[in-house]
Amino acid sequence: MQTYPNDTVQDQHAAVKEKPKSPFQLALRRFLKNKLAVTGVIVLLLVILAAVFAPLLTQYDPERGDLLAVDSPPGNGHLLGTDSSGRDNWARLLYGGRVSLIVGFSAMLFTLSIGVVTGAISGYYGGKVDSFIMRMADLFLALPFLVLALTIIALLDNVTIGVFVTIIAITTWPTLTRLIRGAFLSIREEEFITGAKALGASDLRIICKHFLPNAVGPIIVNATLMMATMIIVESGMSFIGMGIPQPTPTWGNMLSEAQNLRVLRDQPEVWLPPGLGILVTVLAINFIGDGLRDAFDPKSNRR
Template sequence: MDKETLNTPNINAVKTIEDNSEQNINGKKPQKSKSPFQLALRRFLKNKLAVIGVFTLIVIIAGSLSAPLLTDHSPTKSNLLMVEHPPSDEHLLGTDQSGRDNWSRLLYGSRISLIVGFSAMFFTLIIGIILGSISGYYGGKIDNIIMRFTDLILALPFLVLALTIMAIVDDISVSLFVTIIALVSWPNLTRIIRGSFLSLREQEFVLGAKAIGASDMRIIFRHMIPNIMGLIVVNATLMVAVMIIVESGLSFIGMGIPQPQPTWGNMLTEALSVRILTQHWYAWIPPGLCILITVLAINFIGDGLRDAFDPKSNQR
């Protein structure tokens, strides 16, 4: 080794020493880059309404799960000696026209309403993702067939289609109700997923995956769906609120889950009587408020997720 080599300083080593010295002087360590999920979570937690919505929904879910601890009365058992009894220590929200405890029905009814909302969302999500991804990824004849069928379903009014199916069925259970709602709710989500896939399939990372021989299913589920996960989560959240409103509306007009099984929607049927509407507020105002608060909380969460995954959305 010659003298020139020995006397030439190692530039990288000098730079490293300088950087370390600067860090020691400032007393700060270099910050690690945050993942997209961490950034989205940070933006979500800064949204006060979204955080309030989360806590509100947690309280509602906790109340529904704790129903046996919060009441001793059966939500379905009638007591003809306590018909339309006003609120008291024994019956916090009074009783209905059949002598059933309104407080008990409110707590147990929240279970059914939430189960319908989340279950219908889940099945709608599965149908929408499968059909939308296949249609958008493959295109051509497959896309035409799926989209024409989707247009056919969309051409029929949602409530009319749901009411028609329910009118054919004699006895509607919770599982059957969820199935019917999911079968008529998937077209809008399918179109959204399809539109996203049409733009993603021309991206370089998808073309690169095809070039190295990745299977279609791997490309769809490993590369494309994760890129629209924010869109899926936001739509899924808002869909829960829609499903709860649909259940409440159909149960209110007598086409939903039948009595005596309690839901917030069929509890509102008490308000069909003018006498109950004007004189017995405790029979219909509590379930109405529960529906309103739950839907608002879920919408706040959905808006917070939308702004978290797409920061530019709140600037439009």
């Protein structure tokens, strides 16, 4: 069979030439090469699946106790025994994970919404608007977060999940606002922004079309790490009795059982599983956040 040099050269060029990858595809490839990040995704998915399918994994009501089975050891149908109110610890662990994840995700999403809006307005418009928003952020940052949150909770009669999420969001938004503002300030004077303004694009279109896509990397990374922080905050406040009240199960108020020295010493099945749940979930989310940071970093050495 006769071959032609030109055809061979074209085939070689076609084999060498690759379709250019989008920034998202490059970021995804770098993320998948990070073994810790991929492990974090798998672990977090397992935790989420266990929380979502909790009714299939236990037959007990996590909020209803059995006075005849108070402080029962593992066995007799109770995988992790029961607590001081006769409630099944395994059921509370599963349903508590559901509440903790909902609080962490919802608080992160609410805080992200406030931070992106205020940071975008501050960084885009500058001037008096920027000064006002930054002074408000300074005011919230000057107040200790825990003291401010506990004060608000103490003034309320009933703390529901929605109220708790709102309290966390309105006391933690300044940090993200400053981050978004800094990202906007760094690209506000770029030529493509000036060109968009010259073409008559509206402020909303410029913010959504040009600013936010250039800041999406830091936003996603910080949102991920923020979720881990929110879970720790909820657990800590529930542990001291200022978070989600009983009988609603959360990992934090399950750990409050460990304040009893007898339980701490003789019943590790009561407090150790929720403690490990918090540890494993937060580590998984942090691994994902680190992987996303490397993936979206244009200077990353990962290819």
